[in-house]
Amino acid sequence: MDSNFLPLFVAVPLAAAFLTPLVSKFWPKLADVIGNAVGAVLLGLSAYGLLYLVTGTESLVYWVGGWRPVPGLPPLGIAMVYDRLSALVVLVTNIVGFCALLYSVRYLDHFTARWKFYTLFMLILAGMNGLLISGDLFNMFVFLEISAIASYALVAFGTEAEELEAGFKYMVLGEVGGAAILFGIALLYAQASTLNLADLGRQLAGIGQTPLFWFAVGTLLLGFAVKMAMVPFHSWLPDAHPSAPAPVSAFLSGVFIKVAGVYAMSRLVFNVFDLSRATAPVFFDLLVGFGLVSIVAGGLLANAQRDYKRLLAYSSISQIGYVLLGLGIGTEWAVIGALFHVAAHGLAKGLLFLGSGAVEMQAGTRDLDRLSGLETKMPATAWSHVLGSLSLAGVPPFAGFFSKLFIVLGAIQARMYWVAVVAVLFSGVTLAYLTKVTHKAFFRRQGTEPTPAREAPGTMVAAMIVLVVLSVLAGLAFQPLVAGVFRPAAEVLLNGLGYARMVLGG
Amino acid sequence: MVAFLACVLLMLYGLYVVVTKRNLIKIVIGFSLIEYAVNLFFALAGFRPQALAPIVTSLNQPRNFVDPLPQALVLTAIVIGLSTTALMLALAMRIYEKYKTFDIAEIRRLKG
Numbered sequence: 001m002d003s004n005f006l007p008l009f010v011a012v013p014l015a016a017a018f019l020t021p022l023v024s025k026f027w028p029k030l031a032d033v034i035g036n037a038v039g040a041v042l043l044g045l046s047a048y049g050l051l052y053l054v055t056g057t058e059s060l061v062y063w064v065g066g067w068r069p070v071p072g073l074p075p076l077g078i079a080m081v082y083d084r085l086s087a088l089v090v091l092v093t094n095i096v097g098f099c100a101l102l103y104s105v106r107y108l109d110h111f112t113a114r115w116k117f118y119t120l121f122m123l124i125l126a127g128m129n130g131l132l133i134s135g136d137l138f139n140m141f142v143f144l145e146i147s148a149i150a151s152y153a154l155v156a157f158g159t160e161a162e163e164l165e166a167g168f169k170y171m172v173l174g175e176v177g178g179a180a181i182l183f184g185i186a187l188l189y190a191q192a193s194t195l196n197l198a199d200l201g202r203q204l205a206g207i208g209q210t211p212l213f214w215f216a217v218g219t220l221l222l223g224f225a226v227k228m229a230m231v232p233f234h235s236w237l238p239d240a241h242p243s244a245p246a247p248v249s250a251f252l253s254g255v256f257i258k259v260a261g262v263y264a265m266s267r268l269v270f271n272v273f274d275l276s277r278a279t280a281p282v283f284f285d286l287l288v289g290f291g292l293v294s295i296v297a298g299g300l301l302a303n304a305q306r307d308y309k310r311l312l313a314y315s316s317i318s319q320i321g322y323v324l325l326g327l328g329i330g331t332e333w334a335v336i337g338a339l340f341h342v343a344a345h346g347l348a349k350g351l352l353f354l355g356s357g358a359v360e361m362q363a364g365t366r367d368l369d370r371l372s373g374l375e376t377k378m379p380a381t382a383w384s385h386v387l388g389s390l391s392l393a394g395v396p397p398f399a400g401f402f403s404k405l406f407i408v409l410g411a412i413q414a415r416m417y418w419v420a421v422v423a424v425l426f427s428g429v430t431l432a433y434l435t436k437v438t439h440k441a442f443f444r445r446q447g448t449e450p451t452p453a454r455e456a457p458g459t460m461v462a463a464m465i466v467l468v469v470l471s472v473l474a475g476l477a478f479q480p481l482v483a484g485v486f487r488p489a490a491e492v493l494l495n496g497l498g499y500a501r502m503v504l505g506g
Numbered sequence: 507m508v509a510f511l512a513c514v515l516l517m518l519y520g521l522y523v524v525v526t527k528r529n530l531i532k533i534v535i536g537f538s539l540i541e542y543a544v545n546l547f548f549a550l551a552g553f554r555p556q557a558l559a560p561i562v563t564s565l566n567q568p569r570n571f572v573d574p575l576p577q578a579l580v581l582t583a584i585v586i587g588l589s590t591t592a593l594m595l596a597l598a599m600r601i602y603e604k605y606k607t608f609d610i611a612e613i614r615r616l617k618g
Contacts, residue, residue, distance in 0.1 A: 186548035
């Protein structure tokens with residue numbers, strides 16, 4: 001297999017985004033078919049691609065328009081780089097995307113303008129996939145903005161007062177973050193006169209770490225911190241994610257903040273700026289610090305919520321902290337744990353948000369004080385919620401247990417004992433707030449009458465069950481997964497400028 | 507150098523407008539200021555003293571050009587900025603329909 005299939009990751013959803021409004025004028029239901037077909041195609045492509053990379057070559061590089069680099073000259077063309085790290089995150093993205101699309105078919109019954117939803121969702125998918133396989137700094141920015149603009153529109157999709165307010169707030173903060181990223185790109189370009197990530201890494205290594213370099217790093221990081229809702233730049237997330245329709249919340253919380261924030265940041269920090277704990281200890285200590293603050297603040301604030309989706313949104317801030325913590329610790333096990341947590345949290349949080357949407361749709365409210373005893377009415381939703389909570393809280397044998405275990409192991413390896421203690425402690429807090437939801441919404445019997453509701457429609461339950469099964473499987477099969485997928489992906493990051501050799505050769 | 511600093515000042519002024527103003531439309535204007543400042547900075551990054559526009563003809567030497575790449579990139583960034591501003595204004599309009607005001611102090615139904 002050669003790299004010619006890489007553009008499909010962007011082209012398929014982008015084409016669907018243009019096609020959907022055209023055809024759904026004549027046949028509104030076709031939007032469902034197109035959306036789900038694209039989800040399935042992308043899922044198949046990404047599963048096949050990951051399998052191919054794990055068993056064969058290290059990476060695939062596609063030069064857009066055939067502008068291959070000439071030895072001795074800076075690369076002129078735009079590269080699409082599909083390595084083991086991108087392949088892993090692309091797969092997680094498309095699994096959650098596929099489940100969200102499957103879930104949308106019936107969930108959208110109480111929305112008008114079905115095709116608008118699918119068009120915007122296709123644009124988000126195109127942007128996310130493009131960002132993940134882009135090997136060019138400015139291209140990354142463009143794809144980031146494509147998916148970000150579509151996500152602003154989707155957050156305000158219900159056009160109720162609160163949703164518009166959340167959408168505007170999200171948009172202003174997100175775009176200030178986007179402007180910071182563009183400014184950082186301009187600063188880097190002014191120094192290195194190149195945008196290809198691999199070439200940029202080499203040029204920056206030649207220039208050295210000047211004050212201007214650190215200014216650019218700081219500006220970029222500020223932008224990505226807003227995009228990933230790192231505390232103290234998190235204020236938009238608890239408004240924006242609950243306001244979106246449930247499948248969009250699942251995608252934004254499960255995948256978007258990690259791809260737009262964590263993936264983009266770690267790709268630049270490790271593979272382009274070539275920073276590691278050995279060369280830039282202060283920088284990595286800062287990441288650990290922000291990670292801890294996010295874990296603590298997100299966890300404590302989640303505990304205080306009574307809105308189902310808002311609680312889950314605060315929980316996302318806390319879990320992003322774990323990913324950041326793992327990257328900041330910077331040992332091999334910690335980075336493996338961080339990447340494992342990207343996958344585990346993506347599956348589990350996607351599942352929990354889909355569950356919250358089913359509850360809101362069937363019971364008519366997401367106020368935890370007004371819900372009760374739904375377990376008898378919606379057993380499938382209730383039990384998938386329980387299993388998802390256990391995975392997220394880090395109970396063995398689910399995926400979330402191993403991801404947190406590896407992060408803690410990495411912290412102990414790096415002799416950061418108190419960091420390990422906080423990580424374990426807040427795993428307990430995670431369990432506490434998720435148990436609160438489980439108890440209040442599903443298992444509380446006495447005091448209040450059970451909320452009248454029926455089980456969610458079949459496709460919605462199916463989407464949740466897929467995510468449950470994957471969360472369990474990823475936990476049970478952690479050994480082959482770490483050896484075959486997560487360790488190679490972590491090695492891409494820890495390899496630093498090895499990325500440049502992989503893309504450009506030499 | 508002065509031009510670069512002026513860009514940064516314009517950017518900070520835009521940020522100041524976004525942070526302090528209470529009117530939604532003024533916030534959008536502040537954001538536009540930030541965006542213009544960044545675009546200007548990026549375009550200036552390709553500037554070379556005494557250089558020509560990057561058009562190859564038989565008359566000029568192919569070495570004394572300004573860097574054409576930032577100009578192309580800034581065009582893309584302007585288009586992105588246009589769609590962002592349009593969406594922001596559309597949201598502001600819809601908010602005005604719901605709340606009958608542009609004042610963010612009165613647009614706070616979200617809590618927590």
